[in-house]
Amino acid sequence: xxxxxxxxxxxxxxxxxxxxxxxxxxDYDLEFNILKASVNPDQEGLLVIELxxxxxxxxxxxxxxxxxxxxxxxxxxxxTRNEERCTNCGNCLTLCPSHxxxxxxxxxxxxxxxxxxxxxxxxxxxxxxxxMEVHF
Amino acid sequence: MKxxxxxxxxxxxxxxxxxxxxxxxxxxxxxxxxGVKRAAQEIDVVxxxxxxxxxxxxxxxxxxxxxxxxxxxGGRTTLNDVPAYTGLAAVDxxxxxxxxxxxxxxxxxxxxEFNYGGGHVIEELVAGKDIRVESTAYGTDCYPxxxxxxxxxxxxxxxxxxxxxRNSYQNYNVAINASDKTIYTYxxxxxxxxxxxxxxxxxxxxxxxxxxxxxxxxxxxxIFLGGGIGYVAWPGTQFNPGVPRTDKGVPRSxxxxxxxxxxxxxMNSRWLVGTSMLGYGTxxxxxxxxxxxxxSEEVMINAAVPDAEMFATIIDYSDDYPNMKPVNYGExxxxxxxxxxxxxxxxxVPTGSLSSYSRAQEIxxxxxEWIKAGKFELTQPVASLPGPDSxxxxxxxxxxxxxx
Ligand code: SF4
Ligand code: SF4
Numbered sequence: 001x002x003x004x005x006x007x008x009x010x011x012x013x014x015x016x017x018x019x020x021x022x023x024x025x026x027d028y029d030l031e032f033n034i035l036k037a038s039v040n041p042d043q044e045g046l047l048v049i050e051l052x053x054x055x056x057x058x059x060x061x062x063x064x065x066x067x068x069x070x071x072x073x074x075x076x077x078x079x080t081r082n083e084e085r086c087t088n089c090g091n092c093l094t095l096c097p098s099h100x101x102x103x104x105x106x107x108x109x110x111x112x113x114x115x116x117x118x119x120x121x122x123x124x125x126x127x128x129x130x131x132m133e134v135h136f
Numbered sequence: 137m138k139x140x141x142x143x144x145x146x147x148x149x150x151x152x153x154x155x156x157x158x159x160x161x162x163x164x165x166x167x168x169x170x171g172v173k174r175a176a177q178e179i180d181v182v183x184x185x186x187x188x189x190x191x192x193x194x195x196x197x198x199x200x201x202x203x204x205x206x207x208x209x210g211g212r213t214t215l216n217d218v219p220a221y222t223g224l225a226a227v228d229x230x231x232x233x234x235x236x237x238x239x240x241x242x243x244x245x246x247x248x249e250f251n252y253g254g255g256h257v258i259e260e261l262v263a264g265k266d267i268r269v270e271s272t273a274y275g276t277d278c279y280p281x282x283x284x285x286x287x288x289x290x291x292x293x294x295x296x297x298x299x300x301x302r303n304s305y306q307n308y309n310v311a312i313n314a315s316d317k318t319i320y321t322y323x324x325x326x327x328x329x330x331x332x333x334x335x336x337x338x339x340x341x342x343x344x345x346x347x348x349x350x351x352x353x354x355x356x357x358x359i360f361l362g363g364g365i366g367y368v369a370w371p372g373t374q375f376n377p378g379v380p381r382t383d384k385g386v387p388r389s390x391x392x393x394x395x396x397x398x399x400x401x402x403m404n405s406r407w408l409v410g411t412s413m414l415g416y417g418t419x420x421x422x423x424x425x426x427x428x429x430x431x432s433e434e435v436m437i438n439a440a441v442p443d444a445e446m447f448a449t450i451i452d453y454s455d456d457y458p459n460m461k462p463v464n465y466g467e468x469x470x471x472x473x474x475x476x477x478x479x480x481x482x483x484x485v486p487t488g489s490l491s492s493y494s495r496a497q498e499i500x501x502x503x504x505e506w507i508k509a510g511k512f513e514l515t516q517p518v519a520s521l522p523g524p525d526s527x528x529x530x531x532x533x534x535x536x537x538x539x540x
Binding site: 085087088090103108125128129 | 187188189247249251324325327331332333334411412413414474476486487488489490491492493494495497
């Protein structure tokens with residue numbers, strides 16, 4: 001599956017001199033389109049790009065940037081649930097501000113209404129088996 | 137108590153494929169319709185199940201000897217960076233579910249994330265993944281080696297045993313937060329001003345709530361443990377049978393617990409899940425199921441108690457719990473907790489849970505199928521658990537400060 005998203009990259013001073021975007025293209029086979037850039041050699045750099053590629057490569061590329069110390073802010077981020085990892089415990093039920101989680105029947109299976117998600121991120125670290133995942 | 141059947145008789149029926157087995161949920165309506173007497177005659181076994189975080193859990197294993205020999209005992213060993221307990225013989229190790237890597241920042245970045253710990257190592261080991269072992273030791277004449285760095289796999293280990301000293305709590309607190317700021321607890325994230333209430337029990341499917349007076353579950357009872365077979369080894373730690381009970385004997389707060397044991401090699405990682413409690417620590421969620429042989433009408437009455445007749449105590453985790461204040465915010469039934477909201481001091485409060493009811497159902501259903509298929513026979517306990525009148529009590533520490 002191909003994805004295309006707009007993200008804001010904040011480069012702290014110590015990483016501005018590494019060719020990170022070059023690696024994104026070369027190692028992860030991603031295409032990018034710069035929408036806005038301001039990299040001042042003495043300060044933090046800022047880059048708004050549209051990044052396109054296959055989902056898996058895209059996620060790996062984002063991880064590469066995070067590991068390199070880049071802070072990423074998404075203009076369109078997805079929160080998904082890893083169905084294999086979710087134990088249907090119900091810990092998320094009261095925490096989501098957008099009421100995305102619901103129990104409807106006696107089996108207490110927890111439904112995830114992805115369309116209501118506002119990507120606030122609260123469930124990500126509160127889910128005990130870490131079944132909720134955020135994709136930048 | 138008047139006995140109608142023996143475990144041996146039930147096992148005979150299981151062998152012949154004639155035993156009647158129902159889950160702790162199904163039995164409720166059956167008893168309601170047929171009455172206790174008839175149900176007790178007809179039903180042979182009620183299966184139960186529970187799945188939730190259970191902290192006092194761990195595994196021990198024997199690594200096999202290295203060449204030249206090395207005494208890991210008394211040295212230092214980590215498994216995927218998580219420290220194991222080495223105060224045992226040369227190559228026996230114990231790993232606790234809540235152990236975490238030395239370099240985990242804990243709560244230095246509050247609330248800590250606790251993404252990886254002993255429970256996760258156990259889950260990965262059971263799933264068949266290789267685990268990285270790093271050991272240092274001091275060296276002796278008979279065990280000269282001082283350093284080891286190797287991968288291990290569950291299939292190559294000698295004994296590999298899950299041994300949990302406190303699991304399957306008979307009942308548990310409902311946790312709330314009466315303070316003005318969010319708190320991060322082993323009962324989950326609790327929102328300020330009683331913004332939510334979290335419970336952790338399977339209620340009407342929970343093993344010890346369905347045999348509240350320990351009439352059939354005892355030391356030696358064969359159980360579903362982590363997707364395989366295990367046994368009740370001993371009463372669990374913090375065993376506290378003398379708490380207030382309903383007229384049917386169901387404890388109104390935490391009471392009995394179980395120490396359980398079983399061969400990890402036949403377990404399944406779906407039922408042993410590494411778990412992270414934000415701001416608190418790591419642990420493991422465990423699946424346990426216990427069959428209850430219907431030996432008498434009394435056992436039948438208890439096995440048919442529904443959520444509406446089981447109660448839990450509401451406790452504030454911002455002040456009362458940490459400071460051991462013996463106060464509470466009243467009691468609430470599991471039926472109310474599962475409805476999604478309860479009322480505390482006139483305020484409607486949404487409920488969340490840490491124990492997975494759908495997994496508990498799956499366990500009770502699996503155990504039922506195993507017994508039906510003749511794959512699982514019932515056991516006679518070799519000794520009883522201490523009952524409500526045993527005098528066994530869970531005491532706080534009697535602190536006697538040491539003068540400098
Ligand atoms: S907290 Fe996580 S595991 Fe539990 S129901 Fe929600 S998504 Fe599933
Ligand atoms: S990210 Fe926020 S809005 Fe989306 S499901 Fe999680 S808690 Fe709800």
